[in-house]
Amino acid sequence: MWPRKKLDIGWADLAFGVFQVAAAQARPSEPAVVGAGWIPPGEALVSLSVRSGWDLLLSALRLPRGSEIVVSAVTIHDMVRVIEHHGLVPVPVDVTAERLEPIADNLERAITPRTRAILVAHLFGTRVDMAPIIELARQNDLLVFEDCAQAFVGHDYAGHHESDGALFSFGPIKTATALGGAVVRVRDPALRCAMAELQRAYPLQSRWSYCSRLGKYAAFRFLCLPIPYGLLVRCCRALGIDYDHAFSNAAHSFGSADFFAQIRRQPCVPLTRMLQRRIATFEARGRRVLRRRTWRGDQLARAMAAGMVVGDRNRTHSYWVVPMRVANPAEVLSALRSAGFDATARSSLVVVPTPNGPPEDETPLAPWLAETLYLPGCENMPDREWQRLVSILDEVALPVEVRPTGEPAALPGVPVAS
Numbered sequence: 001m002w003p004r005k006k007l008d009i010g011w012a013d014l015a016f017g018v019f020q021v022a023a024a025q026a027r028p029s030e031p032a033v034v035g036a037g038w039i040p041p042g043e044a045l046v047s048l049s050v051r052s053g054w055d056l057l058l059s060a061l062r063l064p065r066g067s068e069i070v071v072s073a074v075t076i077h078d079m080v081r082v083i084e085h086h087g088l089v090p091v092p093v094d095v096t097a098e099r100l101e102p103i104a105d106n107l108e109r110a111i112t113p114r115t116r117a118i119l120v121a122h123l124f125g126t127r128v129d130m131a132p133i134i135e136l137a138r139q140n141d142l143l144v145f146e147d148c149a150q151a152f153v154g155h156d157y158a159g160h161h162e163s164d165g166a167l168f169s170f171g172p173i174k175t176a177t178a179l180g181g182a183v184v185r186v187r188d189p190a191l192r193c194a195m196a197e198l199q200r201a202y203p204l205q206s207r208w209s210y211c212s213r214l215g216k217y218a219a220f221r222f223l224c225l226p227i228p229y230g231l232l233v234r235c236c237r238a239l240g241i242d243y244d245h246a247f248s249n250a251a252h253s254f255g256s257a258d259f260f261a262q263i264r265r266q267p268c269v270p271l272t273r274m275l276q277r278r279i280a281t282f283e284a285r286g287r288r289v290l291r292r293r294t295w296r297g298d299q300l301a302r303a304m305a306a307g308m309v310v311g312d313r314n315r316t317h318s319y320w321v322v323p324m325r326v327a328n329p330a331e332v333l334s335a336l337r338s339a340g341f342d343a344t345a346r347s348s349l350v351v352v353p354t355p356n357g358p359p360e361d362e363t364p365l366a367p368w369l370a371e372t373l374y375l376p377g378c379e380n381m382p383d384r385e386w387q388r389l390v391s392i393l394d395e396v397a398l399p400v401e402v403r404p405t406g407e408p409a410a411l412p413g414v415p416v417a418s
Contacts, residue, residue, distance in 0.1 A: 001230035001340045002376040002385065004247070005321070007221045008289070009177050009278075014218050016277060017179070020270035021211040027269045033276045034183055038155045045184045045195055046272055048205060050149045050169040051078050052263040053184035053195075057145070057165060058086045060194035061117075068114045072102055072121040072147075073365040077350045078259070079119070079147060085260065091115070092352035097325065097368035098313040100126045108136060117143040117164075122151035123349075125297075125320035126311045130160035150320045152176060153290060154282045159185050170275055172217055175290070175320060176282045178275040179213050181267050205268040230340065248346040293379035294318050296386060300378070303390055305399040310372055322375040325368055327398040332373060335396045341376050341389050371400050 030044045047053040065087035071080065073092035083090045093102040093110050100123045107118075118137055120128050130146065137144045146159045149169035154176075159166025166185045170178040186192035223232055236243035267275075297319030301312040310323035326332050329345060336343040351366050378386060 001233055001337075001342050002226055002381060002389075003224040003229045004342045004344050004374060004376050005173050006224050006377050006380050007172065007177060007217060008175055008286070009179070009217070009221065011218075011221075013274070013277065014214055014221070017214045017270060017274045018211065020273045021207050021214070025269060025273065028272055028276050033272055033279065035276075035280050038279070039158050039183065039185050042189060043185050043187055043192065045186060045192055045199070046267060046275065047182045047184055047199065048265050048267045048271075049171060049180065049263060050147065050167045050182045050184075051082060052199075052265070053167050053182050054079060054147075055082045055085075055260070055263055056195040056198055057184065057186070057191070058082060058088070059198055060191055061143075063088060063116050066114065067116040068112060070107065070110045070115055070118045070142075071352055072119070072123070073352050074100075074123060074349050074369055075119075075121045075147065075352060076149070076348055079121075080350070080352055081259070083119075088116075089114070089355055090352055092354060092365055094365045095123070097310050097366075098307060099128075100124065100311040100314055101128045102133070104132060104136075107133065111136075111140050111142070115140065115142060117145060119145045119147060121147040121149075124150055124311055124323050125318035126314040127151055127157060127316040130163060134160060134162045149174065149182075151318070153318055154287060164188065165191075170278060172220075176278045176286050178271060178278045179217050180210070181271050181275040183275075183279075199266055202264050202266045205265045205271065207268045207270050210268050210270050226340075229342070233342070244344055244346060248344065248348075289379050290318060293377075296378040297322055300375075300390060300393075303394060304397070308397065308399050310368065319378065322378055323372045324375060324393070324397065325371045325400045326373060327371075327400045328396070329371070329373055332393070332397050335392055336375075336389070339388065339392055341392070343373050343375050345373050347372070347374065368400075 030046055031041060033046050034044045045053065047056060063086070066089065068089045068091050069083055071090045071092055072095050074095050080090050091110050093107045095102055102120065118133060120130065120133060122128055134144050143164045146163050146166040148159060148166050151157065152168050152175045164187055168183045170176060170181045172179050186195065223229055233243050236246065294317070297309070297317060300322065301309040306312065308324055308326065310325055311317050333343055333345065349369060351369055375389070381389070
């Protein structure tokens, strides 16, 4: 069975990580970690995760309690959790399924005298056109930050050059994963220095905890090969285990307990050296995989009816995952899984609730999220298997009728707040 997501890391990288745990080497500087040609000099900060970097950024900004941050309506729950922890109010702006961009009119209406910043999430490997958002922000004296956790493409993008900050994740299921770590680009040197000072007071991540992570994801990488994965799925079914739920939770970096104690740590030396290696080798090794992934995603978008592949009108879609909207999700999931393709309806994304609840006559935000399935990673399949998957979708999948109003169709495992 072809797994829903294969770790983007090789055995040589994992061996390098184990060696770094055992070696007593010095911590590389931030410029050495990010290298030349990506983040502008003096603007990078390495943190334990994007959540850690976002928390550091808000801690250093010290915005007045009750201030509002306009956010993409579809994002990771923990990013909202961090905003609320600092006494701030997230105000969601609806995101289109076609381009995965905030709706411009809604964004302008969301800005109030209490608004202090805008946080834009680049979803599924797409990139939002930041120029009009930055122009609007400057007219209203607002900060602009980009959550690029799902949008790392190497040197091609470091965030818009006029954004105040951008956050890139190298967590377990991300492109060029280091099994943790993040790079935060911050244009304001005083703000970056304040963040670095706060981080220096954090306890250091244990190198042995990173070693256990290497072991965990080495096993995960082996089990995500088609034959072991298929055997594992059969075993789970025989034992009555919901493998879909279990596998979705297996790649989570942080548990719900003591969340802020978990994210408020400095990355250990082995992690920073692994991050340095993964960034440095991406242009030579990862670029080829990225091109193959993008080509296949675009091929699928052309083969399906318009709008079935989420974000199909975004010209920068690199398909970190392959999301599809279908009118018959249960039938499509069953057909794909029976044919050996482990699609899923589960996602860690949520729809951010409006601060005072939606008006009764208002269309729910981002109804397309609850209609979205996620296909197995397309970059690792042989051509014959990929064509077989596309043929099944062409035969079975039905396009969703776009509804201007009404509730989204609920799918198991996709949390939708309203």
